Amino acid sequence: MSAPEIDRTLQRLAHEIVEKSGGTKDLALIGIVRRGVPLAQRIAQAMRGIDGVNVPVGVLDITLYRDDLSKVAPQAVLRSSDIPFGVDNMDLVLVDDVLYTGRTIRAAMNGIFDLGRPKRVSLCVLVDRGHREMPIEARYIGRKVQTSDTEIIEVRLQEIDKEERVVLVDRVE
Amino acid sequence: MSTKFRDLLALEPLTADELGFFLDQSKPFQEIQKHPLKKLATLRGKTVALAFFETSTRTRISFAAAASRLGADTMNLQAEASSLKKGETLLDTVFNLNAMKPDCLVMRHAASGATDYVARHLDIPVVNAGDGTHEHPSQGLLDALTIRDRLGTIKNLNVTILGDILHSRVARSNIHLLGKFGCKFTLCGPAMWVPRELEKIAPGTPIRCVYRIEDALEGADVIMMLRVQTERLNDPPLSADDYILLYQLNAERLRRASPNAIVLHPGPMNRGIEITPEVADGPQSCVLEQVTNGVAVRMAILYLLISGATETDTHPVLQAKSKESANASD
Numbered sequence: 189m190s191a192p193e194i195d196r197t198l199q200r201l202a203h204e205i206v207e208k209s210g211g212t213k214d215l216a217l218i219g220i221v222r223r224g225v226p227l228a229q230r231i232a233q234a235m236r237g238i239d240g241v242n243v244p245v246g247v248l249d250i251t252l253y254r255d256d257l258s259k260v261a262p263q264a265v266l267r268s269s270d271i272p273f274g275v276d277n278m279d280l281v282l283v284d285d286v287l288y289t290g291r292t293i294r295a296a297m298n299g300i301f302d303l304g305r306p307k308r309v310s311l312c313v314l315v316d317r318g319h320r321e322m323p324i325e326a327r328y329i330g331r332k333v334q335t336s337d338t339e340i341i342e343v344r345l346q347e348i349d350k351e352e353r354v355v356l357v358d359r360v361e
Numbered sequence: 362m363s364t365k366f367r368d369l370l371a372l373e374p375l376t377a378d379e380l381g382f383f384l385d386q387s388k389p390f391q392e393i394q395k396h397p398l399k400k401l402a403t404l405r406g407k408t409v410a411l412a413f414f415e416t417s418t419r420t421r422i423s424f425a426a427a428a429s430r431l432g433a434d435t436m437n438l439q440a441e442a443s444s445l446k447k448g449e450t451l452l453d454t455v456f457n458l459n460a461m462k463p464d465c466l467v468m469r470h471a472a473s474g475a476t477d478y479v480a481r482h483l484d485i486p487v488v489n490a491g492d493g494t495h496e497h498p499s500q501g502l503l504d505a506l507t508i509r510d511r512l513g514t515i516k517n518l519n520v521t522i523l524g525d526i527l528h529s530r531v532a533r534s535n536i537h538l539l540g541k542f543g544c545k546f547t548l549c550g551p552a553m554w555v556p557r558e559l560e561k562i563a564p565g566t567p568i569r570c571v572y573r574i575e576d577a578l579e580g581a582d583v584i585m586m587l588r589v590q591t592e593r594l595n596d597p598p599l600s601a602d603d604y605i606l607l608y609q610l611n612a613e614r615l616r617r618a619s620p621n622a623i624v625l626h627p628g629p630m631n632r633g634i635e636i637t638p639e640v641a642d643g644p645q646s647c648v649l650e651q652v653t654n655g656v657a658v659r660m661a662i663l664y665l666l667i668s669g670a671t672e673t674d675t676h677p678v679l680q681a682k683s684k685e686s687a688n689a690s691d
Contacts, residue, residue: 249389252389252393252401252403252664253401253402253403264664264668264669266386266388266661268388268389268392270392298402301398302396302398302399302400302401303397303398304397
């Protein structure tokens with residue numbers, strides 16, 4: 189995906205979320221650290237164009253909720269979460285770049301439920317690459333891609349990577 | 362930097378970047394203290410051994426709360442009930458604890474260096490919860506976190522420490538930490554507790570010993586109180602009344618410090634001896650924030666040591682980002 193394709197996809201996702209949620213009432217986005225965060229911010233910006241409303245955006249670092257702490261020490265450094273609104277009775281949309289095994293989303297839900305009891309939690313991803321290991325599906329999907337285990341979906345975003353593209357690459361062993 | 366934090370025995374050998382890393386990693390845990398549900402499952406199945414060969418209430422409970430909120434279990438050894446009383450050596454006691462397979466040992470001992478000695482014989486991470494008059498690293502970190510939250514920075518501050526500095530591991534950990542961020546120290550108390558040699562304990566850090574509290578408080582940004590061990594006061598030549606007269610921090614004396622100055626005390630406080638209730642409960646006092654931050658700092662310590670995370674794992678982009686935010690907050 190090129191930069192304009194990513195942009196169009198996020199615009200469409202913003203429209204879909206507003207439409208299926210019946211407006212922006214009680215709606216909030218939660219970006220999963222790291223690349224879910226700029227994606228959530230961009231979707232919120234697109235929603236401002238649709239509804240003229242500022243949808244709150246939170247940031248969630250799922251490191252503390254992982255199920256594989258002992259295996260991923262190098263990824264264990266913590267980032268700050270920042271969810272500046274109460275989640276009770278909210279209509280939350282988790283935003284991440286790639287949906288793969290579903291374990292990240294499982295961890296994110298644990299993190300959210302430590303903060304309260306939302307009315308509904310749905311999931312929005314830029315790319316769904318299959319290979320689920322959990323009973324988790326996204327409600328809003330930018331693009332579905334058939335992949336093999338040996339491939340990686342590399343999402344590069346301006347805010348973090350200083351470039352903008354999504355590519356399928358072979359895993360480097 | 363490639364330091365992997367295997368143990369946390371002292372702050373003196375750590376660099377400013379490493380100390381800053383510990384402080385930054387405490388932030389997510391400060392947020393968790395505000396959650397309605399404070400319990401994580403991050404260290405589920407891990408066990409933290411708490412071996413306090415010297416009595417402690419606050420620090421032991423703080424480490425136990427930190428372990429429990431991370432989902433870890435604790436094994437508790439307390440001096441009064443331990444087999445040390447029955448003649449077992451320190452190493453034998455620790456080896457027996459270790460044979461029960463904890464994932465981390467948190468230890469306090471009355472002898473300086475005891476924790477280093479034990480750590481050399483163990484293959485699990487060891488956290489120093491206070492050793493003699495040497496260091497109390499988690500207290501130093503929680504004090505720095507409290508100062509950073511209140512004043513927005515820990516750089517280039519004037520720090521005044523009052524009381525029995527000679528016997529204080531808290532003072533040493535604070536000097537070694539804050540000294541690396543350019544802070545200047547004024548130590549004040551009765552001459553028997555503030556010997557001039559203390560000016561040389563942290564080469565490169567400006568430290569001066571002052572014997573009039575009014576002079577010591579002039580322009581201070583941070584005032585660190587130490588507990589006056591009343592058992593030591595009974596020794597001549599200083600009575601409690603004299604101490605109060607000469608060294609008690611009261612509201613009038615506090616006015617000599619910078620208007621935004623904050624007051625820290627590691628507890629337990631002797632109200633009416635080293636500090637008046639008016640100051641202890643006043644707006645400049647941070648004593649309860651210190652306690653709250655203590656749990657967050659200890660969660661970060663246990664998490665980092667048990668998970669094996671290091672600052673080198675930080676992605677270059679995020680490292681740059683966190684530097685920016687560090688600059689912003691410092």
